[in-house]
Amino acid sequence: MPELPEVETIVNQLTPVLSGKKIKRIKIFWKRSIQGDEDEYKRTLEGQTIMNVWRRGKYICFLLGNRKCFTIHMGMSGKLIFNEDKHFHKHLRMEFDLSHHIRLDFIDMRKFGKTRIWKSEKELLTQLGPEPLDSQNIYRTLRKLKTRRAIKSVLLDQKILAGIGNIYADESLFRAGIHPLSSACQIDSKKMKRLSQEIPQVLASAIQNIGTTISQYRLPNQLLGKNQQFLNVYGLADKACVKCRTRIKRIRLNGRSSHFCSKCQPILE
């Protein structure tokens, strides 16, 4: 499930290859991977040069020569791979034929991934909260929250902070010693500051480890990330906590599983 570090890693691999290349032709194999109609996609994308590639939250963004923007959200199982041969992947949803004989395939087994065309860079992703890579920025955002919502639910809310998903929310809360059900407005400023420092550290080290590989996830060059070796709680229910050997718990929160150590992360309210 590509979250911020995985998307960052993907963009780092895409940028040097795609910058300045021209989109010669696109093919759409699964209609619901696109938002808008096929003709509009062809009109807007084909013949355009890729001027810039960057990440915003969990979105990959492309600026085109016509000043329009194109985004890809990987959903749960999205992958972008450079495909040199004629091999037709079973889960191929979209194909980009670029200049210099480069072909980029969007493969998405579970079909949760979505692409979209935006009129301009200005109106791109205005609903997203700030990037969670700077601790002071995060603290400014989190300290002013008046909500009683569970902190885990807040961290997953892309309108508050953009890019954190289930894995890194659980890992950040573990490192900050905060129970995922803790009410956001009940967390004292010291703990909140700690959380604000842990989030960018968790994300930055995941980026350094070229992302977390859970089952299907692959980088554009087909390699695997290695951050999964460094997880403390995510996916480790019933295993011993690395700090205190207490059994890691798993609960359901907002329809998602949350993993935590009840001793290291005591409940606050």
Place this chain on the structure above:
DNA sequence: CCTTAGTCCTGCATGC
């Protein structure tokens, strides 16, 4: 305002 449930999806693990 906030939570819950439903929707979209496929592959894999489990159980009988």
Place this chain on the structure above:
DNA sequence: TGCATGCAGGACTAAG
């Protein structure tokens, strides 16, 4: 062996 069931969840929507 094979079939049914449940689980994984990002983002969105509707209902309570």
